[in-house]
Amino acid sequence: xxxxxxxxxxxxxxxxxxxxxxxxxxxxxxxxxxxxxxxxxxxxxxxxxxxxxxxxxxxxxxxxxxxxxxxxxxxxxxxxxxxxxxxxxxxxxxxxxxxxxxxxxxxxxxxxxxxxxxxxxxxxxxxxxxxxxxxxxxxxxxxxxxxxxxxxxxxxxxxxxxxxxxxxxxxxxxxxxxxxxxxxxxxxxxxxxxxxxxxxxxxxxxxxxxxxxxxxxxxxxxxxxxxxxxxxxxxxxxxxxxxxxxxxxxxxxxxxxxxxxxxxxxxxxxxxxxxxxxxxxxxxxxxxxxxxxxxxxxxxxxx
Numbered sequence: 001x002x003x004x005x006x007x008x009x010x011x012x013x014x015x016x017x018x019x020x021x022x023x024x025x026x027x028x029x030x031x032x033x034x035x036x037x038x039x040x041x042x043x044x045x046x047x048x049x050x051x052x053x054x055x056x057x058x059x060x061x062x063x064x065x066x067x068x069x070x071x072x073x074x075x076x077x078x079x080x081x082x083x084x085x086x087x088x089x090x091x092x093x094x095x096x097x098x099x100x101x102x103x104x105x106x107x108x109x110x111x112x113x114x115x116x117x118x119x120x121x122x123x124x125x126x127x128x129x130x131x132x133x134x135x136x137x138x139x140x141x142x143x144x145x146x147x148x149x150x151x152x153x154x155x156x157x158x159x160x161x162x163x164x165x166x167x168x169x170x171x172x173x174x175x176x177x178x179x180x181x182x183x184x185x186x187x188x189x190x191x192x193x194x195x196x197x198x199x200x201x202x203x204x205x206x207x208x209x210x211x212x213x214x215x216x217x218x219x220x221x222x223x224x225x226x227x228x229x230x231x232x233x234x235x236x237x238x239x240x241x242x243x244x245x246x247x248x249x250x251x252x253x254x255x256x257x258x259x260x261x262x263x264x265x266x267x268x269x270x271x272x273x274x275x276x277x278x279x280x281x282x283x284x285x286x287x288x289x290x291x292x293x294x295x296x297x298x299x300x301x302x303x
Protein backbone atom coordinates (compact mmCIF):
# COMPACT_ATOMS: atom_id res chain seq x y z
CA UNK A 1 0.00 0.00 0.00
CA UNK A 2 2.81 2.34 0.93
CA UNK A 3 4.57 1.59 -2.33
CA UNK A 4 1.41 2.32 -4.34
CA UNK A 5 0.93 5.61 -2.57
CA UNK A 6 4.54 6.57 -3.28
CA UNK A 7 4.19 5.69 -6.96
CA UNK A 8 0.96 7.65 -7.13
CA UNK A 9 2.64 10.65 -5.56
CA UNK A 10 5.61 10.45 -7.93
CA UNK A 11 3.42 10.03 -11.02
CA UNK A 12 1.29 12.95 -9.93
CA UNK A 13 4.48 15.00 -9.81
CA UNK A 14 5.30 13.78 -13.32
CA UNK A 15 2.02 15.07 -14.68
CA UNK A 16 2.72 18.47 -13.18
CA UNK A 17 6.24 18.82 -14.58
CA UNK A 18 5.95 18.00 -18.25
CA UNK A 19 7.65 20.59 -18.94
CA UNK A 20 35.70 10.07 -10.08
CA UNK A 21 35.63 6.83 -9.01
CA UNK A 22 38.64 4.80 -10.27
CA UNK A 23 36.32 2.88 -12.51
CA UNK A 24 34.88 6.06 -13.89
CA UNK A 25 38.35 7.45 -14.61
CA UNK A 26 39.04 4.48 -16.84
CA UNK A 27 36.15 5.46 -19.12
CA UNK A 28 37.68 6.65 -22.38
CA UNK A 29 36.59 10.16 -23.35
CA UNK A 30 38.05 11.99 -26.34
CA UNK A 31 36.90 15.55 -27.00
CA UNK A 32 37.36 17.66 -30.12
CA UNK A 33 36.84 21.41 -30.11
CA UNK A 34 34.71 22.02 -33.19
CA UNK A 35 31.05 22.59 -33.84
CA UNK A 36 30.19 21.32 -37.32
CA UNK A 37 28.05 18.33 -38.16
CA UNK A 38 30.78 16.24 -39.80
CA UNK A 39 32.09 14.61 -36.62
CA UNK A 40 31.19 14.43 -32.95
CA UNK A 41 32.35 16.92 -30.35
CA UNK A 42 33.06 14.07 -27.95
CA UNK A 43 33.16 10.29 -27.96
CA UNK A 44 33.01 8.50 -24.62
CA UNK A 45 33.57 4.78 -24.07
CA UNK A 46 33.53 2.59 -20.99
CA UNK A 47 29.84 1.81 -21.07
CA UNK A 48 28.43 -1.67 -21.61
CA UNK A 49 25.77 -1.66 -24.32
CA UNK A 50 24.37 1.83 -23.64
CA UNK A 51 20.82 2.15 -24.94
CA UNK A 52 19.52 5.53 -23.78
CA UNK A 53 20.62 8.99 -22.67
CA UNK A 54 18.63 11.62 -20.77
CA UNK A 55 19.79 15.18 -20.11
CA UNK A 56 18.97 16.80 -16.77
CA UNK A 57 19.14 20.59 -17.33
CA UNK A 58 18.91 21.40 -13.62
CA UNK A 59 22.05 19.41 -12.74
CA UNK A 60 23.58 19.97 -16.19
CA UNK A 61 24.38 16.29 -16.54
CA UNK A 62 23.51 13.36 -18.79
CA UNK A 63 22.22 10.08 -17.44
CA UNK A 64 23.46 7.17 -19.58
CA UNK A 65 22.14 3.69 -19.08
CA UNK A 66 23.92 0.41 -19.87
CA UNK A 67 22.27 -2.96 -20.40
CA UNK A 68 25.37 -4.77 -19.19
CA UNK A 69 26.47 -8.13 -20.56
CA UNK A 70 23.95 -10.74 -21.62
CA UNK A 71 20.74 -10.63 -23.69
CA UNK A 72 18.78 -7.37 -23.64
CA UNK A 73 15.75 -9.08 -22.15
CA UNK A 74 17.57 -11.13 -19.52
CA UNK A 75 16.65 -10.52 -15.89
CA UNK A 76 20.27 -10.65 -14.75
CA UNK A 77 20.37 -7.53 -12.55
CA UNK A 78 23.60 -6.22 -14.10
CA UNK A 79 22.34 -3.01 -15.68
CA UNK A 80 23.60 0.36 -14.53
CA UNK A 81 23.19 4.10 -15.05
CA UNK A 82 26.06 6.60 -15.33
CA UNK A 83 26.40 10.34 -14.83
CA UNK A 84 28.19 12.05 -17.72
CA UNK A 85 29.19 15.73 -17.90
CA UNK A 86 28.22 17.83 -20.96
CA UNK A 87 31.78 17.54 -22.35
CA UNK A 88 31.60 13.74 -22.30
CA UNK A 89 33.54 13.19 -19.07
CA UNK A 90 32.13 10.34 -17.00
CA UNK A 91 31.50 11.67 -13.50
CA UNK A 92 30.28 8.40 -12.00
CA UNK A 93 30.11 5.22 -14.05
CA UNK A 94 27.83 3.28 -11.71
CA UNK A 95 25.68 6.00 -10.23
CA UNK A 96 22.83 3.48 -10.06
CA UNK A 97 23.60 -0.23 -10.41
CA UNK A 98 21.69 -3.48 -10.27
CA UNK A 99 22.69 -5.51 -7.22
CA UNK A 100 23.89 -2.48 -5.25
CA UNK A 101 22.03 -0.68 -2.46
CA UNK A 102 19.00 -2.92 -2.89
CA UNK A 103 18.52 -1.93 -6.53
CA UNK A 104 17.15 -4.28 -9.16
CA UNK A 105 18.07 -3.16 -12.67
CA UNK A 106 18.21 -5.67 -15.49
CA UNK A 107 18.41 -3.91 -18.85
CA UNK A 108 17.54 -0.21 -18.50
CA UNK A 109 16.04 1.48 -21.54
CA UNK A 110 14.17 4.76 -21.95
CA UNK A 111 14.35 7.41 -19.23
CA UNK A 112 12.59 10.63 -18.31
CA UNK A 113 12.99 13.16 -15.51
CA UNK A 114 10.13 14.74 -13.58
CA UNK A 115 10.76 16.79 -10.46
CA UNK A 116 13.50 15.00 -8.52
CA UNK A 117 12.60 11.62 -10.01
CA UNK A 118 14.45 9.74 -12.73
CA UNK A 119 12.08 7.22 -14.29
CA UNK A 120 13.73 4.23 -15.98
CA UNK A 121 12.14 1.54 -18.14
CA UNK A 122 13.42 -1.96 -17.36
CA UNK A 123 12.68 -5.46 -18.68
CA UNK A 124 9.36 -5.87 -16.88
CA UNK A 125 9.00 -2.71 -14.81
CA UNK A 126 9.40 1.03 -14.62
CA UNK A 127 11.65 2.11 -11.76
CA UNK A 128 11.83 5.47 -10.02
CA UNK A 129 15.09 6.83 -8.60
CA UNK A 130 16.07 10.06 -6.90
CA UNK A 131 17.93 11.88 -9.66
CA UNK A 132 20.36 13.49 -7.20
CA UNK A 133 21.23 10.55 -4.93
CA UNK A 134 20.35 7.54 -7.08
CA UNK A 135 18.21 6.07 -4.30
CA UNK A 136 15.43 3.73 -5.39
CA UNK A 137 12.05 5.29 -4.75
CA UNK A 138 9.50 2.94 -6.30
CA UNK A 139 8.88 0.16 -8.81
CA UNK A 140 5.90 -0.18 -11.13
CA UNK A 141 5.60 -3.88 -11.99
CA UNK A 142 4.41 -4.69 -15.53
CA UNK A 143 4.70 -8.48 -15.27
CA UNK A 144 0.94 -9.12 -15.26
CA UNK A 145 0.71 -7.36 -18.63
CA UNK A 146 3.20 -9.81 -20.17
CA UNK A 147 5.17 -7.10 -21.97
CA UNK A 148 6.98 -7.87 -25.20
CA UNK A 149 9.70 -5.22 -25.03
CA UNK A 150 9.06 -2.22 -22.82
CA UNK A 151 11.09 0.53 -24.40
CA UNK A 152 10.70 4.29 -24.02
CA UNK A 153 8.97 6.61 -21.54
CA UNK A 154 7.83 10.21 -21.39
CA UNK A 155 5.68 12.35 -19.12
CA UNK A 156 2.43 13.81 -20.39
CA UNK A 157 -0.15 16.04 -18.76
CA UNK A 158 -1.88 13.21 -16.94
CA UNK A 159 0.84 10.67 -16.21
CA UNK A 160 3.70 8.67 -17.67
CA UNK A 161 3.48 6.94 -21.04
CA UNK A 162 5.51 3.84 -21.96
CA UNK A 163 5.91 2.11 -25.32
CA UNK A 164 5.99 -1.66 -25.78
CA UNK A 165 7.75 -2.35 -29.07
CA UNK A 166 6.97 -6.05 -28.90
CA UNK A 167 3.19 -5.81 -28.57
CA UNK A 168 2.21 -2.51 -30.23
CA UNK A 169 1.09 -0.97 -26.95
CA UNK A 170 1.37 2.39 -25.28
CA UNK A 171 0.76 2.15 -21.52
CA UNK A 172 -0.17 4.90 -19.11
CA UNK A 173 0.95 5.06 -15.46
CA UNK A 174 -1.18 7.31 -13.28
CA UNK A 175 -2.15 7.27 -9.61
CA UNK A 176 0.11 4.22 -9.15
CA UNK A 177 -1.81 2.17 -11.70
CA UNK A 178 -1.06 0.88 -15.19
CA UNK A 179 -3.61 1.06 -17.98
CA UNK A 180 -3.56 0.46 -21.73
CA UNK A 181 -3.62 3.86 -23.41
CA UNK A 182 -3.47 2.52 -26.96
CA UNK A 183 -3.07 -0.81 -28.71
CA UNK A 184 -2.88 -0.61 -32.48
CA UNK A 185 -0.85 -2.40 -35.15
CA UNK A 186 -0.63 0.98 -36.91
CA UNK A 187 1.92 1.94 -34.24
CA UNK A 188 4.37 -0.18 -36.24
CA UNK A 189 6.23 -1.52 -33.21
CA UNK A 190 6.46 1.78 -31.33
CA UNK A 191 9.91 2.66 -30.08
CA UNK A 192 10.61 6.27 -29.15
CA UNK A 193 7.98 8.50 -27.58
CA UNK A 194 8.19 12.11 -26.45
CA UNK A 195 5.84 14.85 -25.32
CA UNK A 196 5.30 17.84 -27.57
CA UNK A 197 4.22 20.50 -25.10
CA UNK A 198 3.39 23.17 -27.65
CA UNK A 199 1.09 20.84 -29.55
CA UNK A 200 -0.14 19.05 -26.41
CA UNK A 201 0.46 15.71 -28.09
CA UNK A 202 2.86 12.79 -28.15
CA UNK A 203 5.29 12.07 -30.98
CA UNK A 204 5.73 8.33 -31.57
CA UNK A 205 8.20 6.68 -33.94
CA UNK A 206 8.12 3.08 -35.21
CA UNK A 207 10.88 0.51 -35.23
CA UNK A 208 8.93 -1.68 -37.64
CA UNK A 209 10.35 -0.40 -40.90
CA UNK A 210 8.10 2.49 -41.87
CA UNK A 211 9.65 5.88 -42.62
CA UNK A 212 6.83 7.74 -40.87
CA UNK A 213 6.58 9.63 -37.61
CA UNK A 214 3.19 10.12 -36.02
CA UNK A 215 1.42 12.28 -33.49
CA UNK A 216 -1.06 10.95 -30.96
CA UNK A 217 -3.28 12.64 -28.41
CA UNK A 218 -3.97 10.86 -25.12
CA UNK A 219 -7.48 9.42 -25.10
CA UNK A 220 -7.65 9.25 -28.87
CA UNK A 221 -7.62 6.10 -30.99
CA UNK A 222 -6.28 7.99 -34.00
CA UNK A 223 -2.68 8.40 -35.12
CA UNK A 224 -1.78 11.33 -37.38
CA UNK A 225 1.11 11.25 -39.80
CA UNK A 226 3.27 14.35 -39.36
CA UNK A 227 6.35 13.50 -41.39
CA UNK A 228 8.23 11.11 -43.65
CA UNK A 229 11.91 10.58 -44.26
CA UNK A 230 14.33 8.22 -45.96
CA UNK A 231 15.30 6.72 -42.61
CA UNK A 232 13.62 3.83 -40.85
CA UNK A 233 13.89 1.53 -37.85
CA UNK A 234 13.57 4.61 -35.69
CA UNK A 235 14.68 4.67 -32.06
CA UNK A 236 14.94 7.84 -29.97
CA UNK A 237 12.91 10.97 -30.67
CA UNK A 238 13.11 14.52 -29.27
CA UNK A 239 11.16 17.72 -29.93
CA UNK A 240 13.44 20.71 -30.52
CA UNK A 241 12.81 24.46 -30.51
CA UNK A 242 10.38 25.66 -33.14
CA UNK A 243 8.51 22.36 -33.26
CA UNK A 244 11.26 20.53 -35.10
CA UNK A 245 11.56 16.81 -34.40
CA UNK A 246 14.86 14.92 -34.15
CA UNK A 247 14.78 11.16 -34.73
CA UNK A 248 17.46 8.45 -34.58
CA UNK A 249 17.32 6.17 -37.62
CA UNK A 250 19.10 2.83 -37.30
CA UNK A 251 18.60 1.75 -40.90
CA UNK A 252 20.91 4.44 -42.29
CA UNK A 253 22.89 5.22 -39.09
CA UNK A 254 21.70 8.81 -39.09
CA UNK A 255 19.83 11.44 -37.15
CA UNK A 256 16.94 12.91 -39.11
CA UNK A 257 15.43 16.34 -38.59
CA UNK A 258 11.74 16.77 -39.35
CA UNK A 259 10.31 20.20 -40.05
CA UNK A 260 7.14 21.09 -41.93
CA UNK A 261 6.32 17.47 -42.65
CA UNK A 262 9.60 16.60 -44.37
CA UNK A 263 12.55 14.83 -42.83
CA UNK A 264 16.19 14.78 -43.85
CA UNK A 265 19.37 13.25 -42.41
CA UNK A 266 21.53 15.92 -40.75
CA UNK A 267 24.10 13.77 -38.93
CA UNK A 268 25.68 10.58 -40.25
CA UNK A 269 26.94 8.46 -37.38
CA UNK A 270 29.30 5.50 -37.30
CA UNK A 271 26.76 3.00 -36.04
CA UNK A 272 23.13 2.42 -35.18
CA UNK A 273 21.95 5.30 -32.95
CA UNK A 274 19.64 4.37 -30.10
CA UNK A 275 17.67 6.55 -27.63
CA UNK A 276 19.10 10.07 -27.95
CA UNK A 277 19.14 12.87 -25.36
CA UNK A 278 19.25 16.62 -26.12
CA UNK A 279 21.33 19.12 -24.13
CA UNK A 280 18.95 22.07 -24.22
CA UNK A 281 21.56 24.50 -22.85
CA UNK A 282 24.11 23.97 -25.63
CA UNK A 283 21.89 22.70 -28.47
CA UNK A 284 23.68 19.35 -28.59
CA UNK A 285 22.59 15.75 -28.77
CA UNK A 286 24.11 12.72 -27.04
CA UNK A 287 23.86 9.54 -29.08
CA UNK A 288 24.28 6.07 -27.52
CA UNK A 289 25.41 3.07 -29.55
CA UNK A 290 24.58 -0.32 -28.03
CA UNK A 291 26.95 -2.34 -30.23
CA UNK A 292 29.87 0.13 -29.91
CA UNK A 293 29.75 0.58 -26.10
CA UNK A 294 30.04 4.35 -26.41
CA UNK A 295 28.17 7.64 -26.49
CA UNK A 296 28.89 10.48 -28.89
CA UNK A 297 27.99 14.14 -28.43
CA UNK A 298 27.11 16.12 -31.56
CA UNK A 299 26.35 19.77 -32.19
CA UNK A 300 22.88 20.41 -33.62
CA UNK A 301 22.07 23.01 -36.30
CA UNK A 302 21.21 26.52 -35.07
CA UNK A 303 17.72 26.97 -33.72
